[in-house]
Amino acid sequence: MTITTDNYESWFYRYSEGELDEREQREVEAFAAQHPALADELNLYDPELKLQAAPMVFADKESLMKHDHKVVPLWRWAVAACLAVVLMTGAGLFIFQREDNGPVVAQATLPQPLPAQQPTTVETTPTPFETNIPATSKRLPARKLARASAPQSSPTVSSHAEPTLVAATTNPASPTAETPQVEAQADNEPTVIVYHEIYVVADAEPQTVQQSPTNTDPENGIESLRSFGRSISTRLRAEALRAQGNAKMMLASL
Amino acid sequence: MTQKEYNNGVRLWADDVYRFAVHCCGDNESGKDAVQEAYAALWEHREEVNTEKGKSFLLTVVHNWAMSQHRHRKVQENVATDLIGETTVRPDERFDLREALEQAASLLPEVQRAAMMLKDVEGYSCREIAEILHLNEKQITVYLYRARVSMKKTLIALGYDNNNR
Numbered sequence: 001m002t003i004t005t006d007n008y009e010s011w012f013y014r015y016s017e018g019e020l021d022e023r024e025q026r027e028v029e030a031f032a033a034q035h036p037a038l039a040d041e042l043n044l045y046d047p048e049l050k051l052q053a054a055p056m057v058f059a060d061k062e063s064l065m066k067h068d069h070k071v072v073p074l075w076r077w078a079v080a081a082c083l084a085v086v087l088m089t090g091a092g093l094f095i096f097q098r099e100d101n102g103p104v105v106a107q108a109t110l111p112q113p114l115p116a117q118q119p120t121t122v123e124t125t126p127t128p129f130e131t132n133i134p135a136t137s138k139r140l141p142a143r144k145l146a147r148a149s150a151p152q153s154s155p156t157v158s159s160h161a162e163p164t165l166v167a168a169t170t171n172p173a174s175p176t177a178e179t180p181q182v183e184a185q186a187d188n189e190p191t192v193i194v195y196h197e198i199y200v201v202a203d204a205e206p207q208t209v210q211q212s213p214t215n216t217d218p219e220n221g222i223e224s225l226r227s228f229g230r231s232i233s234t235r236l237r238a239e240a241l242r243a244q245g246n247a248k249m250m251l252a253s254l
Numbered sequence: 255m256t257q258k259e260y261n262n263g264v265r266l267w268a269d270d271v272y273r274f275a276v277h278c279c280g281d282n283e284s285g286k287d288a289v290q291e292a293y294a295a296l297w298e299h300r301e302e303v304n305t306e307k308g309k310s311f312l313l314t315v316v317h318n319w320a321m322s323q324h325r326h327r328k329v330q331e332n333v334a335t336d337l338i339g340e341t342t343v344r345p346d347e348r349f350d351l352r353e354a355l356e357q358a359a360s361l362l363p364e365v366q367r368a369a370m371m372l373k374d375v376e377g378y379s380c381r382e383i384a385e386i387l388h389l390n391e392k393q394i395t396v397y398l399y400r401a402r403v404s405m406k407k408t409l410i411a412l413g414y415d416n417n418n419r
Contacts, residue, residue, distance in 0.1 A: 010392050026296040046406055051277075051355065052375075053371065057269050060286075
């Protein structure tokens with residue numbers, strides 16, 4: 001290839017960098033002699049004139065790196081989600097069931113059988129509660145009383161085979177404070193005293209209020225029963241609010 | 255190119271690619287962006303790029319990215335014209351040699367400056383530079399010749415010549 005005014009720059013570069021053989025070098029020198037302006041330009045070329053660049057550090061190399069990320073299959077996420085839903089639903093049902101059953105259950109229990117040698121007229125030991133419970137005694141059918149009885153309840157006063165049950169139900173609103181009445185039945189119908197048991201389900205500890213037939217202070221009994229009723233009502237409200245709060249939290253988490 | 259080779263490429267080449275990007279783009283922030291673009295492209299094309307060509311690939315992406323930025327902003331020619339005007343107006347302003355070289359290099363067209371960077375700093379041959387810049391080898395020799403002559407003229411205008419270098 002012959003050097004011309006169109007391609008002299010590449011020739012001049014290779015000439016200045018020492019990449020030409022002797023014949024090519026003579027061609028370049030002859031061309032420069034014929035073109036003085038280009039010869040002056042060739043003289044300006046300095047092969048030692050090089051760019052200088054200080055080392056630089058790209059600090060954030062970690063952002064460029066690629067790392068393996070463990071991929072969890074989609075079905076595992078689905079199984080985990082299903083388990084979570086089941087658990088949350090179960091917990092929610094448990095809480096709602098507690099709320100539906102009511103935190104407090106007050107019920108009359110089957111009377112406890114008295115020892116056989118005890119007389120029909122019951123003598124019971126006074127307790128702070130039992131002395132204050134006004135009770136109205138009424139005769140209940142045996143099947144109704146059995147349905148209302150608690151598991152741990154048993155006939156209180158009976159030495160006979162077929163007891164006639166007398167359920168004493170608390171009646172705090174009743175202004176009349178009467179001592180518990182025990183209705184003595186006929187000879188073949190044993191008398192049964194129904195004890196009052198109040199269960200606070202949240203505490204799982206039954207609070208038993210026993211009725212004392214020997215109570216002789218009905219006014220104090222009414223007041224004590226009212227106080228006890230107020231305390232139970234307060235606890236009931238607290239338990240209900242707590243259960244309601246738990247239910248709301250469960251719903252929010254769902 | 256495997257993931258391990260890619261990460262090794264980050265450790266080995268990121269600094270050089272960043273330096274090249276800063277010189278091509280003119281500022282550090284644009285240089286960082288160019289490096290990010292380049293490695294993102296390398297990761298995307300890792301199946302097609304050999305490890306031996308990884309750095310060249312990165313430099314190519316950086317150069318193209320810088321060129322697109324320059325075309326978008328159309329800054330290069332205006333800045334060069336202004337700076338030449340300043341140097342001719344204030345010939346007595348003194349630079350040390352390093353500053354003078356940087357000043358002279360900043361006046362070069364982008365492709366000439368990139369070719370000089372790859373030749374003088376990165377040590378590539380004209381053939382390799384041609385591959386990186388997607389030009390032919392003869393074009394690279396022309397650009398390098400013009401770049402050195404232009405820089406020499408600028409240095410003389412700034413008060414540097416063969417005697418005081």
